[in-house]
Amino acid sequence: xxxxxxxxxxxxxxxxxxxxxxxxxxxxxxxxxxxxxxxxxxxxxxxxxxxxxxxxxxxxxxxxxxxxxxxxxxxxxxxxxxxxxxxxxxxxxxxxxxxxxxxxxxxxxxxxxxxxxxxxxxxxxxxxxxxxxxxxxxxxxxx
Ligand SMILES: [Zn+2]
Numbered sequence: 001x002x003x004x005x006x007x008x009x010x011x012x013x014x015x016x017x018x019x020x021x022x023x024x025x026x027x028x029x030x031x032x033x034x035x036x037x038x039x040x041x042x043x044x045x046x047x048x049x050x051x052x053x054x055x056x057x058x059x060x061x062x063x064x065x066x067x068x069x070x071x072x073x074x075x076x077x078x079x080x081x082x083x084x085x086x087x088x089x090x091x092x093x094x095x096x097x098x099x100x101x102x103x104x105x106x107x108x109x110x111x112x113x114x115x116x117x118x119x120x121x122x123x124x125x126x127x128x129x130x131x132x133x134x135x136x137x138x139x140x141x142x143x
Pocket of ligand 1: 080081082088089090093109
């Protein structure tokens with residue numbers, strides 16, 4: 001899968017990383033998928049992280065999330081940030097994915113590139129394997 005995103009959307013996610021720091025930031029991705037196995041993300045909706053310990057966990061504010069699930073037909077995925085670590089899915093991320101994997105095609109994580117100390121984004125396709133939802137690395141193309 002190829003995931004395309006505009007530079008403006010990329011900047012919005014990075015801004016959300018900064019404004020949420022030192023907590024994890026999170027939100028929804030809106031976009032469209034094509035039959036050629038590509039996805040275009042056209043905007044994001046930052047959502048409040050209501051986790052009890054938001055520096056190590058994220059939990060989308062349930063009311064807002066449900067509202068968008070019911071009213072946004074172009075809801076295509078979810079993003080969250082890792083304030084001090086690499087943008088790789090944690091065991092907890094994969095565990096939580098089991099409860100909402102069926103609702104999304106795309107999963108993005110913004111984290112810190114340990115070498116360059118810059119914000120780095122990684123993109124994943126949500127796939128089902130052996131009755132579990134998994135994250136398969138996808139190419140992210142910022143246009
Ligand atoms: Zn995470």
